[in-house]
Amino acid sequence: MANITKKVSWSSRGDESGAAGEETPLLNGSEQSRPLRQSLDYDNIENQLFLEEERRMSFVAFRCLEISRWVICGLIGFLTGLIACFIDIAVEQLAGLKYRLIKENIVKFTEAGGLSISLLLWVALNSFCVMWGSIIVAFIEPIAAGSGIPQIKCFLNGVKVPRVVRLKTLVVKVVGVIFSVVGGLAVGKEGPMIHSGAVLAAGVSQGRSTSLKKDFKIFEYFRRDTEKRDFVSAGAAAGVSAAFGAPVGGVLFSLEEGASFWNQMLTWRIFFASMISTFTLNFFLSIYHNKPGELSNPGLINFGRFESEAMEYNLYEIPLFIAMGAIGGGLGAFFNFLNYWLTIFRIRYVHRPCLQVMEAMLVAAVTATVAFIMIYFSTDCQPLGPDHTEEYPLQLFCADGEYNSMATAFFNTPERSVRSLFHNPTGTYNSLTLGLFTLTYFFLACWTYGLAVSAGVFIPSLLIGAAWGRLCGILLASTTSTASMWADPGKYALIGAAAQLGGIVRMTLSLTVIMVEATGNVTYGLPIMLVLMTAKIVGDYFQEGLYDLHIKLGSVPFLHWEAPATSHWLTAREVMSSPVTCLNRIEKVGTIVDTLSNTSTNHNGFPVVVQPAKLCGLILRSQLIVLLKHKVFVELARSRLTQRKLQLKDFRDAYPRFPPIQSIHVSQDERECMMDLTEFMNPTPYTVPQDTSLPRVFKLFRALGLRHLVVVDDDNRVVGLVTRKDLARYHVGKHGLEELHLAQT
Amino acid sequence: MANITKKVSWSSRGDESGAAGEETPLLNGSEQSRPLRQSLDYDNIENQLFLEEERRMSFVAFRCLEISRWVICGLIGFLTGLIACFIDIAVEQLAGLKYRLIKENIVKFTEAGGLSISLLLWVALNSFCVMWGSIIVAFIEPIAAGSGIPQIKCFLNGVKVPRVVRLKTLVVKVVGVIFSVVGGLAVGKEGPMIHSGAVLAAGVSQGRSTSLKKDFKIFEYFRRDTEKRDFVSAGAAAGVSAAFGAPVGGVLFSLEEGASFWNQMLTWRIFFASMISTFTLNFFLSIYHNKPGELSNPGLINFGRFESEAMEYNLYEIPLFIAMGAIGGGLGAFFNFLNYWLTIFRIRYVHRPCLQVMEAMLVAAVTATVAFIMIYFSTDCQPLGPDHTEEYPLQLFCADGEYNSMATAFFNTPERSVRSLFHNPTGTYNSLTLGLFTLTYFFLACWTYGLAVSAGVFIPSLLIGAAWGRLCGILLASTTSTASMWADPGKYALIGAAAQLGGIVRMTLSLTVIMVEATGNVTYGLPIMLVLMTAKIVGDYFQEGLYDLHIKLGSVPFLHWEAPATSHWLTAREVMSSPVTCLNRIEKVGTIVDTLSNTSTNHNGFPVVVQPAKLCGLILRSQLIVLLKHKVFVELARSRLTQRKLQLKDFRDAYPRFPPIQSIHVSQDERECMMDLTEFMNPTPYTVPQDTSLPRVFKLFRALGLRHLVVVDDDNRVVGLVTRKDLARYHVGKHGLEELHLAQT
Incomplete structure (x- = not known):
């Protein structure tokens, strides 16, 4: 392990x-x-410097801060919308170019009989695009691989994932997703939007770019983890909102993944960012489509309009929907199971960047080949109606005025294929086409997720589900005599899509709202909800959700919502790390340097005590490093009275990339100096007695976003320290409460 | 004060x-x-008995509990939907009867010329209905007056309002609202649904009715404040959902008002209850309307279908919308200002039940008279088209084939009037009608809110706003040459309605979502949001929101989301109550009885200490009372070893109506006995050091739902106790941070 x-x-x-x-x-x-990166510390900024600053601040200053927060959220929304717009237009243009090229080629060779050349062209084009998409990810910024949702989940949970909110990551993510979608992989461009929004938010809110070495000297107050995390929530929400045209869904996504302490004003700001984001996208896409003011593109994916009248459902259909939910849950678990082993295989054998690029190219080539073969051997010809919605109908071997139905499913961006499955009239696809398509696409999508390309799993899941859902609808219609009752297979495609997606990602509340908002039809709320619930229950029985699996593979100390059931018998005494390295309030510099350098005590927070071991504060590794860097030693302070005092600004300037202890030179003389930590430590850290039960400790961590909790005895003496990892170890397994083996360092 | x-x-x-x-x-x-009612104590159930029970529980038991929670939420949703359905049908039938009677009468006397008789009939019918509605509220259950939203807000905030979730309250509420709406008052039936849902939830989740003395012996685990409160959140959400057909809005309402610690599973259950609630209502109303399966009545109020095509808005209209938001904010503040003084007047002079009934009857009579006069003198005749939507068109003095336009606004349930204002084609109302209607209805609604009747303020607010909004639309159309641009005044009616409602209640996120869900059109999300924001900002400048004003008048210790700005200089030491009455771990019964009887130390929580003053636990008044009642004295335990031990069940059976200390007889001998509190106290209460800043203490309270926080010194000795009231005192006023004078007891 x-x-x-x-x-x-x-x-x-x-x-x-x-x-x-x-x-x-x-x-x-x-x-x-290497430079050490600071973990998020929500609990520990309240030192004297901070309190003094807060006390100096007037009401007007507080008001200004509040207004800045709104401005930042507006900006986040606007920029996220713009990026979504850019991705959408770029993909549409490039994919259009590609499909036109191939189509012309196929048409040319269908008559002449050299279709293998078309296949080669298709494979070459796809592999070429994917190669570039994969190269930038594998060689420049590996963290930009995949959808980024697990990483953002971790970030919002309080785990700091290195480089996840860097500008470089954003660029690679955006360019990469364009390449992967244009390259014809079984991926979507929605997941990466969430990551993109989050990066944007982290950047905008800090008022500077460390990568570009550009400091605008604004928003300096927000240069701390708590504030940054709030903005990142807003960014993620804006991303969801732009991706699915679901502002409320975005807010709920952020809450579901990120929020622990629910703050009304914060949520309201997140909602504002979401609204601006979808509005911006809508506005610019409307202009791009030459219909300014129509505002009919609220998201990257557009499920099309579900009319209530045509799409009614009856009470007796609900059991059917639930059954479909169960199928979705099962298939989702199977998908996750395969992907889990594939990922482990990749971790073991495909970890060199060039191998990763080659694998991505292989997948692209296989995808194109499989699609070509499927289309080639398909005999599902459909008449080309006057109001056909297919953009690139392929005639191939069909009669004149007809087109190949399999081609509409493959020869298109996945978003459009989903929409076709939802809305094309009855009879557009035959069952064999749908069945084969589901089967191949399932394995292709499973293989694709986890490649070193920037890509999302939402759309492939929806597509697989829509395909087998529509198949269910068709089969139902053919087995019952009252065919009109089941007239619309599109309804079943929608339910199937929800079931499959739910089975794979296991999101609940936010996914329901996202689906409802994307369909624009509230009538389907209850069925979608029931389907997602069933899918989650069935899926959880077999296997965790895809994101959770990938988080688990990262073995990060991810805290779930509640302490595991039946953990009441555990107390802080059993959970805590002990003994703890404590520092004295006035401590020798040498001791501090040694403590920080000692790899076996690599905590990020150190209790500060007065003799005998009585707790009087908590100080962070990062704070100590800044203190050492500025040589805030008692002796020096006496000799250089004129020197300016260390200010909050010095900590903010160093945030978030604090230098490692090794880079700070401390001479032998200086080692003998003393440092007074009083002013810089948090004087009132949260504490619990030793007998506190695990659920209670857990709740404190989750509700307050803690990182360190000092365990004290009856006399307020430090006896231990509970960190996030101590809590994340426990989980409910098959044999009751189990301890995970999080890699100890 | x-x-x-x-x-x-x-x-x-x-x-x-x-x-x-x-x-x-x-x-x-x-x-x-009188019996003392226990305040909500989220922090203090973790005593040894509880922990032992939890430790004994297997995974299966936990799973069963989880399933019970879902079942309860489903039940809550179903029953809330049924109640909404009942109210809707009852109102429709009774109001229909009334309007038909009056209409026939008016038609009869229009020709003959004795319309004053019609007026008398109208006044008599209205007063009669309102009389009954008011009598049951004033004499049977005064807490059922009004919308109940402030009370539920307080309940979810953690303040226990007496009798607010009783069965009797529910019955009075439901019957009362039918009477008030049928009685033609300027009220809505939506607000009371929220309260009704909450009462239902509290009842169902406890598995018994204390009022009916019926204990089903189920759900006993949920007989504690934390669990009950969670279910009440679900009930309130189900109420919103049924009232407005807004399941997501309901969830957000609950979160906005109630949640502090956001739990994913809880929210998901709340959403489930909401969905079931709107679905149930929809299902039964569809059957009632003879269109089973159509599911077109998701809520009590139905804004009608806003078609995207007809109702587009342009970017340049947004400033107009914002201006309307500002008007709404101003008007709302004025409304609240009037209502505030009216309420104070009522508190002073109209506090006897019979006076309250008479006032309600007076308002009913005046409402009918004003409406009649307005209709009588109105000259706004409109042609009765073939597809007219008015249910009771009054011809009065209009030509044949025409009807009186003013009458459609007054002579209808307010819900229908709102819909007419939204959807009737251009030219249905002239400006004078709308202006006069706005003016009169504004004052009527303001007078009505706060009467001793069960009624909501949502619909009247929407109606006022829709009227002046439509007026704005008409005026805009008439001042610009390009009339077609402003063709649809319904759009402005919607914006006006949002502005007015926002200006009065100042809800933000949830109201946006409720409005969007009720219109069924996501396009209006951004404008509605901007309007609500503007209305809130402008309104807050003048006056608090209506609900907040009424909460303030109740001078309850309501905690807002965050500590007031610039309160960092306050520390726990300054905020806490001190000295605190502490109990010894083994305490004399006499001391305990005296402490509980002492009215000057009427705390609900008492720190338990071992000498010298070292904190070792916290025990609640209610727990002490149960202990005294069962005479759990050390001496008796020794002598009666066979007697069964006091169990958690004894506490649960007493919950939530604990007897007062006076009702417990303790003999002089018993007073000399000792009680061992070890097993019953919470052994690990949350504590803070004295120097903790107010925002930090505040955050602990809000995030963990605390009621008592023990302040300790460096040696873990009790120095004070912070309660909810200590925190609620501080607020930001015109002159900076102010201390409220919460009535000290």
Whole structure:
């Protein structure tokens, strides 16, 4: 296990990534010489400097801060919308170009009889695109691989994933997703939007770009983890909103994944960002489509209009929907199972960037080939109606005025295929086409997820589900005599899509709202909800959700919503790390340097005590490093009275990339100096007695977003420290409560 | 102030209501002989008995509990939907009867010329209905007055309002709202649904009815405040969902008002209850309307279908919408201002039930008279088209084939009037009609809110706003040459309705979603949001929201989302109550009885200490009372070893109506006995050091739902106790941070 977790995809170049101390043990290989990254510390900014600043602030200043927050959220929404718009237009143009090229070629060779040349062209074009998409991901920024949703989940949960909100990641993500979608992979462009929104938010809210070495000297107040995380929630919500045209769904996504303490104003701002994001996308896409003002493109994916009248459902259909939910759950679990082993295989054998690029190209080539073969051998010809919606109808071997139905499913961006499955009239596809398509696409999508390309799993899941859902509808219609009753297979396609997606990702509330918003029809709320619930229950029986699996593979200390059931018998005493390295309030510099350098005590927070071991504060590794860097020693302060005092600004300037302890030179003389931590430590850290039960400790962590909780005895003496990892170890397994083996560092 | 707060409407019969100790000081008049009601204590159930039960529970038991929770939520949703259905049908039938009667009468007397008889009939019918509605509220259950939303807000916030979730309250609420709406008052039936859902939830989740003395012996695990409150959130959400057909809005309402710690599974269950609720209502109403399966009535109010094509808006209209938001904010503040003084007047002079009934009847009579006069003098005749939607078109003095336009606004249930204003084609109303209607209805609605009748303020607000909004639309169309641009005044009616409602209630996120769901059109999301934001900002400048004003008048310790700005300089030391009455771990019964009887120390939680003053636990008043009642004395335990031990069940059976200390007889001998609190106290209460800043204490309270926070010194000795009231005192006023004078008891 330890072997595996050393090399998961998030950190496949872990040796180059700095890593937080206790938080991401897997990343803590040989990077002692690399810059350490600070984990998120929500609990520990309230030192004297901070309080003094807050006390100096007037009401007007508070008001200004509040307004800045709104402005930032507006900006986040606007920029996220713009990026979504850019991706959409780029994909449409490039994919259009590609499909036109291939179509012309196929038409040319259908008569002449050299279709293998068309196949080669198709394969070459796809592989070429995917190669570039994969190269930038594998060689430049591996963290941009995949949808980024697991990473954002971790980030919002409080685990710091290195480089996840960097500008470089954003660029690679955006360019990469364009290449992968144009390259014809079984992927969507929606997942990456969430990541993109989050990166944008992190960047905008800090008022500077560390990568570009550009500091706008604005929003300096927000340069701390709590504030940054709030904005990242807004960014993720804006991303969801732009991806699915679902502003409320976006807010709920952020809440579901990120929020622990629910703040009304924050949620309201998140909603604002979401609204602006979908509006921006809608506005610019309307202009692009030459219909300014129509505002009919609220999201990247457009499920099309479900008319209530045509799409009614009856009470007795609900059991059918639930059954479909169960199928979706089962198929989803199977998908996740396959992908899990594939990922482990990849971690073991495909961890070199060039191998990753080659695998991606192979998948692209296989996808094109399979599609071509399926289309070639398909005999499902459909008449080309006057109001056909297919953009690139392929006639191939069909009669004049007809087109190949299999081609509409493959020879299109996946978003359009989903829409066709939802809305094309009855009889557009025959059962064999749908069955074969489901089968092949299922395995292709499963193979694709986890490649070193930037891509999402939402759309492939929807597509698989829509295909077998529509198949269910057709089969139902053919087995019952009252055919009119089941007239619309599109309804079943929708339910199938929800079931499959739910079975794979296991999101609940937010996914329901996203689906409802994307269909624009509230009538389907209850069925979709029931389907997603069933899919989740059935799926969870077999296997965790896809994102959770990938998080687990990262073995990060991810905290779920509640302490595992039946963990009441565990107390803080049993959970805590002990003994703890404590510092004295006035401590020798040498001791501090040694403590920080000691790899076996790589905590990020240190209790500060007065003799005998009585707790008086908590100080962070990052704070100590800034103090050492500025040589805030008692002796020096006396000798250089004129020197300016260390200010909050010095901490903010260093945030978030604090130098490692090794980079700070401390001379032998200085080691003998003393440092007074009083002003810089948090004087009132949260504490619990030793007998506190695990669920209670857990609740404190989740509700307050804690990172460190000091365990004290009856006399307020430090006896231990509970960190996030101590809690994340426990989970409910098959044999009751189990302890996970999170890689110890 | 103290005088006022003694007699606010929630507790206008405060002398008959039991009241919690420190939590609702206003209710703490002469009720020492009445049963004391326990305030919500989320923090303090983790005593040894509870932990032992949890430890004994297997995974299967936990699973069963989880399933029960879902079943309860489903039941809550179903029953809430049924109640909504019942109210809707009853109102429709009775109001239809009334309007037909009056219409026939008017038609008869229009020709003959004795319309004053019609007026008398109208006044008599209205007053009669309102009389009954008011009698049951004023004499049977005063807490059922109004919409119940402020009360539910307080309940979810953690303040226990006496009798608010009783069965009797529910019955009075439901019957009362039917009478008030049929009685033609300027009220809606939506607000009370929220309260009804909450009561249902509280009842169903406890598996028994204390009022009916019926215990089903199920769901006993849920007989504690934390669990009950979770279910009440679900009930409130189900109520919103049924009222507006807005399941997501319902969830967000619950979160906005209630949740502090956001739990995914809980929210998911709340959503389930909401969905079931709207579905049930929809299903039964569809059957009632003879269109089974059509499911076109998701809520009590139906805004009708807004077609995207007809109702587009342009970018340049957004400033107009924002301006309308500002108007709504101003008008809303004015409304609240008037209602505030009216409420104070009522508290002072109209506090006897019979006076309250008479006032309600007066309002009913005046409403009918004003409506009649307006209709009588109106000259706004409109042609009766073939597809007219008016149910009771009044011809009156109009030509044949025409009807009186003013009558459609008044002579209808408010819900229908709102819909007409949204959807009737251009030219249905002239400006004068709308102007006069807005003016009169504004004052009528303002006078009506706060009467001793069960009624909501949502619909009247929407109606006022729709009227002036439509007026704005008409005026805009008439001032610009390009009339077609502003063709649809219905759009402006919608915006006006949102602005007015936002200006009065100041809800934000949830109201946006409710409005969007009720219109069924996501396109309007952004404008509605901007309008609501503007209305809130402008309104807040002048006056608080209506619900907040009424909460303030109740002077309950309501905690807002965040500590007031610039309160960082306050520390726990300054905020806490001190000295605190502490109990020893093994305490003399006499001391305990004296402590509980002492009215000056009417805390609900007492720190338990071992000498010298070292904190070792926290015990609640209610727990002590149960202990005293069962005479759990050390001496008795020794002598009666065979007697069964006190179990968790004994506490649950007593919940939530614990007897007052006076009702427990303790003999002089028993007073000398000792009680061992070890097993019953919470051994690990949350504590903070004295120097903790107010925002930090506040966050602990909000995030963990605390009621008591023990303040300790460096040696873990108790130095004070922070309660909810200590925190609620501070707020930001015109001169910076101010201390509220919450009535001290």
